[in-house]
Amino acid sequence: MPDLIRSSAHLLLALAVAAPASATQRETRIPDAALATAAQLRERALADGTAWQVVESLTTEVGPRLAGSEADARAVAWAKAEFEALGYDKVWTEPVTFPKWERRSERAEVLGTHAQPLAVTALGGSPGGTVEAEIVRFADLAALEAAPDGSLAGKIAFVDYAMARARDGSGYGPGSRVRSRGPSAAIRKGAIAFLMRSAGTDSHRNPHTGITRFDDGLAPVPSAALSVPDAEQLARLVARGATRVRLALDCDWNGEYTSQNVIGEITGSGPAGKRDEVVVIGGHLDSWDLGTGAVDDGAGVAITMAAGHLIGELERRPLRTIRVIAFANEEQGLHGGKAYAEKYADAVAKHQIAAESDFGAGRIYAFNTSAPAHAQAAEAQIAGALKPLGIEPSDKGGPGPDVGPIAARGAAWGWLAQDGSDYFDLHHTPDDTLDKIDPQALAQNTAAYVVFAYLAAQAEGDFGSAPKPATPEAP
């Protein structure tokens, strides 16, 4: 999932402004023959079970795969073997190094006359530690930020913000901001620990984890999320009077780890200058540790692996190369996407277009690209080929999280918007498991990626990729 959806949106804005619209440039077009093949691929994908088999295999055989854990290495081996089994022409890995965070145990409980356990999970990046202190509740992040300095000395800050459900996931911006900024805000007010209502839309006793960061110069404090029912319970208790909580986290950063981006290619059949151009699609291979990473992001890996596979089953390879990437460690800071963008910084113009599937397994309902004026007719042609799948053109969107860094360097992006209405019921929780995926919706996703990737690979002309200095990351 887009852990950094906010900064991706930021990037997108920069890109939209920067996209050149040259009136003199030759217009990009997609040949009729390609559209006819795409229509066949689309119907084949709708009836195909490959994506389901792939996500079933990943979530069952590897299971949870926290970046840097023992399962991270198993996931890399799995992805390599899976690309090979699916008939990719070329399969390889590229190293991605990052700090390793470990979760060992986590507990919280109300103390005193209303003693009871609370369902809690450490935020990624939290230090360990045990504190017992009084809760101070804030309705949202702004209320915490408005508290007087020092007013939380010796206390536990509790931000009780309820994120909103939305098809486009727009509730996650303010929801995840509590997670990313709340701990530092709490420390500045003197708090010795941080609790938040999960950034989620469900009502189960499954807290939502996710990465947090501590601002430079602050001493990190134990930081955790309560499940939604537990946050409501704690709010009721605080409303009754002074409420003390014991929070005990055993987790921490522990050295460095080198994982791998795993890449499979269906090699293009065009002349040199075409076949060395790539259409990039992918998902991220890592997951949080609480569930088995089915909707985040086994689905994205499976959809794009299956799409490349179906294109590879055509009698003839497309002109350009289809590059499918299973990115390493998206969850803790887009490490795989950043490593990819750095490695291919000089090859931005060779990226025909790039798109990531990382918003679950709901049906795709909208499509957009960063196409400048000369490629908008081609974008409209792809949109036309997606229409039978119930997908409408849109002027919204942006690159997925892991293709954000290469897009920031100038690569064109495509956006296939998934229905995320239920995504934040599951996201980063133990409930992110295979049974939550609808095989029919998964096949619709695969069909959309097959159409998009194939048509982009067959286009006469480009989608506007052009190198530019990397945009600095959003603050």
Place this chain on the structure above:
Amino acid sequence: MPDLIRSSAHLLLALAVAAPASATQRETRIPDAALATAAQLRERALADGTAWQVVESLTTEVGPRLAGSEADARAVAWAKAEFEALGYDKVWTEPVTFPKWERRSERAEVLGTHAQPLAVTALGGSPGGTVEAEIVRFADLAALEAAPDGSLAGKIAFVDYAMARARDGSGYGPGSRVRSRGPSAAIRKGAIAFLMRSAGTDSHRNPHTGITRFDDGLAPVPSAALSVPDAEQLARLVARGATRVRLALDCDWNGEYTSQNVIGEITGSGPAGKRDEVVVIGGHLDSWDLGTGAVDDGAGVAITMAAGHLIGELERRPLRTIRVIAFANEEQGLHGGKAYAEKYADAVAKHQIAAESDFGAGRIYAFNTSAPAHAQAAEAQIAGALKPLGIEPSDKGGPGPDVGPIAARGAAWGWLAQDGSDYFDLHHTPDDTLDKIDPQALAQNTAAYVVFAYLAAQAEGDFGSAPKPATPEAP
């Protein structure tokens, strides 16, 4: 909830057969004035928030209240104070002694190349212990029972039976049978531990606990339930090949504990011989430890406490006494209900009728009683007063679990059937929390209990209570 729904149904059968139908006995009737008052009470209850306030208070302030735990005593004190605050005329407690079972920790994980944790919870009554062994999966209890003796030596038996969703909870009979009989069956085949797919209808990573028992002469083994997604995951892994699991439970029986049935009465205003007759309604005060016992059975306690309270607010007390009981330790073997039946064994004929609310907080849709022929007109009168609540007469049902023992001794019973379609999504899981209760449905329940209890208290004549030898417990 009816942990012993099966044996309750068994009792019911015995009662239905035994119910006398004397043609010569004077017919029981309910006076028109009582029906008019009941209609007012019904409308008042629908607009009343008492039941919600009671269940909010119990689940928030006491929280989980495993029988014999520190919270059991807090729950007893809470119930006493609550009856008093609600204006009951008489409030007292009666001791209930039972063996104490403690849960300290529980973990399970798949070992080897597909290593991953499994969400698991110990069955109530399980011993502790750590085993590592291969899984042998059975589709249902019959398949386990059909395995050759000794065939599970050194193995973990896994019964993967999926219980069915039903409004009347009928899927729970076969579902809970896996829990009650599975461990003993597994031991007989040589198994060193027992795992089951939870007796539940949800798809969350929240396993369902519940009591189990071990047959005499067998050495108990660690026994636990997997959440539904984990059971599905384990089945997929077993289908791929030999699968070893480590199960580590720290739990056990630990001495005896004496809790209390907490009883509140609205004293009857009739002449002696009437006011010493009681209409019994109630729920059970204990809960499993994983959730806060909102639907099981905070709701039942709240509905019946509120119903008695509303009757107590009438200008005039009813003729007979309304006795509301918050039963101790239903979950581990109807201990409160059995203690009550023993204590009042000589007063069966003084029980006008008894009903328990212990099937969640869904709307009541059906009504029945054990009324013999001479009281069926009165039953129909009550049914008529319930009809505006969307409640239809039924020929099904039986006493709730805790009034089962007194019914087995001859007390008449009433049955107000709740819609249990979603009950087994929550039952015995961490998800049994306040947010799962719909205040409107709770008020409808209160209205039904108010009507039932008041009209039974005002009836001219009885509902057939007559002492008889206690039926032996179902095997």
